[in-house]
Amino acid sequence: MSNNKTIITIGRQYGSGGRKIGKLLSERLGMPFYDKELLTEAAKKSGFCEEIFHENDEKPAGSFLYSLVMGTGAAATADAMPLDNKLFLAQFDTIKDIASKGPCVIIGRCADYALEDYKNVLNVFIYADMEDKKKRAVEEYGLKAKNIEDAIIKTDKKRASYYNFYSGKKWGVAGSYDLCINSSKFGIEKTVDFIVDCVNELNK
Amino acid sequence: MSNNKTIITIGRQYGSGGRKIGKLLSERLGMPFYDKELLTEAAKKSGFCEEIFHENDEKPAGSFLYSLVMGTGAAATADAMPLDNKLFLAQFDTIKDIASKGPCVIIGRCADYALEDYKNVLNVFIYADMEDKKKRAVEEYGLKAKNIEDAIIKTDKKRASYYNFYSGKKWGVAGSYDLCINSSKFGIEKTVDFIVDCVNELNK
Numbered sequence: 001m002s003n004n005k006t007i008i009t010i011g012r013q014y015g016s017g018g019r020k021i022g023k024l025l026s027e028r029l030g031m032p033f034y035d036k037e038l039l040t041e042a043a044k045k046s047g048f049c050e051e052i053f054h055e056n057d058e059k060p061a062g063s064f065l066y067s068l069v070m071g072t073g074a075a076a077t078a079d080a081m082p083l084d085n086k087l088f089l090a091q092f093d094t095i096k097d098i099a100s101k102g103p104c105v106i107i108g109r110c111a112d113y114a115l116e117d118y119k120n121v122l123n124v125f126i127y128a129d130m131e132d133k134k135k136r137a138v139e140e141y142g143l144k145a146k147n148i149e150d151a152i153i154k155t156d157k158k159r160a161s162y163y164n165f166y167s168g169k170k171w172g173v174a175g176s177y178d179l180c181i182n183s184s185k186f187g188i189e190k191t192v193d194f195i196v197d198c199v200n201e202l203n204k
Numbered sequence: 205m206s207n208n209k210t211i212i213t214i215g216r217q218y219g220s221g222g223r224k225i226g227k228l229l230s231e232r233l234g235m236p237f238y239d240k241e242l243l244t245e246a247a248k249k250s251g252f253c254e255e256i257f258h259e260n261d262e263k264p265a266g267s268f269l270y271s272l273v274m275g276t277g278a279a280a281t282a283d284a285m286p287l288d289n290k291l292f293l294a295q296f297d298t299i300k301d302i303a304s305k306g307p308c309v310i311i312g313r314c315a316d317y318a319l320e321d322y323k324n325v326l327n328v329f330i331y332a333d334m335e336d337k338k339k340r341a342v343e344e345y346g347l348k349a350k351n352i353e354d355a356i357i358k359t360d361k362k363r364a365s366y367y368n369f370y371s372g373k374k375w376g377v378a379g380s381y382d383l384c385i386n387s388s389k390f391g392i393e394k395t396v397d398f399i400v401d402c403v404n405e406l407n408k
Contacts, residue, residue, distance in 0.1 A: 049404055074312075082281075127379050174376050175217075175331050180384035185326075190405055197401065 004029045006199045007103050007118065009111035011125040011163070011171065014155040015133030015141070017183045017191075018126035019107055024192045026105040029199060035107040038094060045097065046090035056087050058108055060161035079113040088166055109157065112177065113167035122199060125193070129184040208233045210403045211307050211322065213315035215329040215367070215375065219337030219345070221387045221395075222330035223311055229394045230309040233403060239311040242298060249301065250294035254304040260291050262312055264365035264397060292370055312363065316381065317371035326406060329381040333388040 008025055012018020034041070040056060041052035081089075081117035088110075096116040098104055103120070112123040128136075133152050137143040141162035156172075158190055163171035174180050179198060181189045212229055216222020223239055230237035238245070243261060285293075286358035290316075299318040302308055306362075307324070316327040337356050341347040349355035360376075367375035378384050382401060387395045 005244045070330065125378050125384075172378050174329050174378050174381075174384035175386075177378075177384075178389040180329075180378035180381075182379075182382045185382040186402065186405060194398065198390065198398065201390060 001199055003032060004103050004199060004203055005120050006200065006202050007099055007115060007121045008105045009115065009121060009123045010105065010193070011112065011123070011177060012108065013127040013133060014152050014159070015129035015135075015137040015171070016126045017132075017136060017188050020188055021126055021168075021183065021191055021195070022105045022107050024188070025195055025199075026195055028192065029103070029105075031102070032098075032104045033107075034098060034104060037090065038106065040100070041098065042087075042091045042094040045094050046086075046092060048087065048090060049074075052083075053087060053091070056084055058159050058162045059084075060158055060165065086121075110163055110167045113163075113169065120202070123177045124181065125172065125174075125180040125194060126183050127172070127180065128182060132184045185195050208307050208403060208407055209324050210406050211303055211319060211325045212309045212399070212403065213319065213325060213327045214309065214311050215316065215327070215363075215381060216312065217331040217337060217376070218356050219339075219341040219347075220330045220332040221336075221340060221392050224344075224392055225330055225387065225395055226309045226311050228392070229399055229403075232396065232400055233307070233309075235306070236302075236308045237311075238302060238308060242295060242302070242310065242313055246291075246295045246298040250290075252291065252294060256287075257291060257295070260288055262363050262366045262371065263288075264362055269284070280305050302370070314367055314371045317367075317373065324406070326383065326403060327381045327398075329376065329378075329384040330387050330395070331376065332382065332386060336388045347407065373404065 001003065006187070007023070010018050012024045019032075022035065023033055026136070036057075038056070039053035042048075043053055066076055091109055092114045095106060095109065095111050098106070099115050106154055112121070115121045130149060134148045137148055137152055143151060160171035167176075169176040179195070181191050181194065212226070212233075214222050214226045226239065240261075240357070243257035243392055244254055246252075247257055252272070295313055296318045299310060299313065299315050302310070303322055303325075305320050316325070319325045334353060334356070338352045341352055341356055347355060364375035367373070371380075373380040385395050385398065390398065
């Protein structure tokens with residue numbers, strides 16, 4: 001498997017197991033894995049503190065109200081690029097930098113868009129049935145919320161807003177990706193198997 | 205392969221090769237294939253003439269303007285069910301009838317929705333890059349239009365409108381299906397291989 005040359009980007013619904021699938025893929029195909037790790041890299045590369053990347057991670061940008069609350073964006077002076085845009089660009093550069101070093105798995109953060117001119121990229125979207133997402137959110141991610149389903153939907157709305165704003169594509173719409181799999185239908189392990197098969201095909 | 209027990213429904217963008225993929229799947233897995241064939245069955249079963257099914261095939265329903273033009277729908281009297289709804293229901297019943305006889309491949313026509321309570325169903329959505337869709341539309345389907353891309357987009361808009369109206373789900377959005385594949389990424393034959401692998405997994 002060490003002759004894999006395909007970068008895998010994974011968009012995912014919250015609670016769908018997308019992160020776990022990505023982690024297993026990176027192990028199976030022997031390549032680095034970036035989820036939150038990408039924020040650390042972007043912080044190192046840009047000089048912004050890592051915390052601010054975590055605070056703004058995959059959250060909607062560009063709305064005036066959000067900018068007011070954050071003290072950024074449209075509320076900032078015209079000659080300074082809004083902070084959320086700067087953070088996006090730092091991540092964008094980091095994703096390209098990482099990809100130029102070789103195959104890897106990158107979770108979320110518009111990596112598919114950042115790498116749209118790269119060959120050897122497989123863009124995947126992972127989703128799941130709500131009951132499975134609720135179970136995973138509580139048992140594996142330790143999500144605490146009055147209404148778990150609402151919290152899941154809200155997180156996905158933020159991801160969608162972030163993705164749609166920066167990529168100009170539509171989050172969760174099949175046409176934005178090469179392959180979309182409902183992890184509830186096949187289970188995590190089999191979903192990984194299918195993606196490995198697809199990657200092996202692309203590596204030929 | 206004769207012990208396959210999975211019904212496959214295929215939603216598809218116009219020109220994506222979804223029909224061809226479905227046809228190959230039906231051959232590989234040894235089961236009947238329904239695309240336009242479904243309309244013939246629905247006509248036989250309902251008593252409506254087959255032509256009217258073809259005329260209304262996967263076209264938007266429920267809009268007042270459309271109803272006025274068609275002389276159906278909201279413009280019809282309150283005690284008579286609009287013709288487009290009757291046609292939908294006839295197809296809906298036909299799909300269930302066909303499915304109750306055993307595994308098969310059904311293209312479009314909200315088959316995923318009609319069979320949502322059935323076990324052993326794999327709902328697939330096939331899409332493709334625009335250049336491939338244009339090529340296929342002209343060379344294989346013989347599409348003649350001033351602007352091929354516009355014609356493709358219009359057909360998909362009709363399919364989306366029909367699907368969204370009747371199924372209450374969103375056409376082309378990953379979450380509406382179990383598996384979505386860009387046939388441009390892997391090619392028709394490999395896409396068929398992947399789906400066969402998925403079906404074999406579900407048959408276990």
